[in-house]
Each structure stands twice: as structure tokens, then as C-alpha cells.
Amino acid sequence: MKKKLNNIFQYICISYTTILIVTTLTNICINGLDHSTHSTFLLEIFFLLVVYWGIELLTDQINIFQKISPIIYVSAHIFVEYIVFLLFAALFNWYSLCLKNLFRFTLTFILIEIIVRSIFYHKIKIAEEEINRLITDQNISQH
């Protein structure tokens, strides 16, 4: 059941993202690039995620990041993501520069980080359980 739910969740996420990208690109092709529309914002979010993924790949290649404590690693990672998020917000005029908007965007960022990281943490905990179960099975058969 868990595996089925996991597959459905992945299917929905991939389909949803694909639909958003395709419709956004179609809208841009038909109506041209207009920063005031929501479709351009969706494409900007997509680029933001690509940049985030690039940061992930880069930190994966650097050995020093594998040796530091997981808490420091995650904190540093969130901080870098936050800076990139603010840069994108400023670059694409997601908000006018004022303290109230900065507070609002910081809260949004924190909320998204909590949700996304919780989902992924839950997934790796499931993987941990499965591998430990396989190790136990292997050790039993070895004895």
C-alpha cells in the first residue's frame, strides 16, 4: 500500500510539473514573455529548482561537505537556498523591496522548506528501515 501511495504521489508530482511547464511555455509562445503574468512566474520557479538541484550536485562532488556534521550541512544548505531564493525574487520582481514583503517571503520559504524536507526525510527513513531489514535477513541466513 505504501509503495502504491508513493508511486501515485510521484506520478502526480511529475505530471503536475510537466503540465505546468508545457502550458507555461505554450502561453509564452502564444502571448510572448510577460513578467506580470502567472505563467512566467511558474517558469521562474522551475529555473529556481534547477539552480537548487545544481547546488545539490555541486555539494555532492565536494568531499569536504561529506565530512561535516549533517546539521551544519543542512543549515548551510538552507541558508544558500534562501539567498538564491531572495536573489530570484529580486531579479524577477516577485516583490517590491520592503520589510513586510521580505518577512512574507521568508515565511513562505521556511514553510516550503519544512514541507519538502519532511517528505524527503520520511522517504529516507523508509529506505533506512528497508535496508536494515535486508541486513537482518542476510545475517540470519549467514548463521
Added chain:
Amino acid sequence: MLLTSITIQQENDCVENEILIRCKVIDTRLKHLIEYIQQFTFCLEGFSKDGLASIPIESIYYIESVEKRTFLYLETETFESKANLTALETQLLNTPFVRISKNCILNTSYLKSVKAFANHRFEATLKNGEKIIISRTYVNDLREKMKNN
């Protein structure tokens, strides 16, 4: 197909240990058994301060590459290998060894437990108490290897 009997012939004039498998077809179970036995058929060369040694692969806990040098870690000893990690990975393809990070290959037979961290990496605890890091890129490879074991 079930393994119905095991015959062991102990002979004083035997020069080399030999395993003969008599079967009608090689099914998945038998294939796994053959792969398991195969790891006992070859050794890796490693050198230490005492000189060159032939190391049975089932005694190796993990293989690590550090600054372009490859080391074979046994329970308490360490040897250096002349082969690089990629070459060793190919050589150890049908054995319990699996790549767990850019610079490490682990013998899953010595795996005691794994622990997941918030940074999506795993820490493997080996039967000798040593701890090594599993990169998230290779977690699925480890899981698949464990399933096949």
C-alpha cells in the same frame, strides 16, 4: 530448483580445491549460489610494509580511494592496491561488493546496520565497529545489492 545433496570428497592427494555443480539448468537461485562461490575463487593483490600479499576478497571489509591511492581494509589490517577503484568495481561485479560513494566500495557481508541523516546521506556501521558514509546517489544500488544477496 532445490539443492538436493552436497557431496564433499576429502582426498590426501588433492592439489587444488574444486567445486563441481551438477544441474539440469542454471536457475536464479543456482546463479546466486555460483556468484557467491565465485568470490572465493579469486584474490586481490595488496601490499603493505611487509610486502606483497594475496588477499581473499571475502576478508576485505571495504575498499577506499584516498588521493588517487586505493586501500583495501580488512578487519584490522590495511593494504594498498595498485588497481584503481573503477577497475576493482568491475572485477567485483558479481560479488557482495557494491559502490557506496564516489571513493568507496563496500563488502555488504560485513554490514551491521545503516542510519539515515537529514542531509540524505547514510552512515553504515560495519561488523568491526567502523563507520563509513554512504552517498545518497548510491543508496539505491546498495538496496538492490542487498535484495539480490
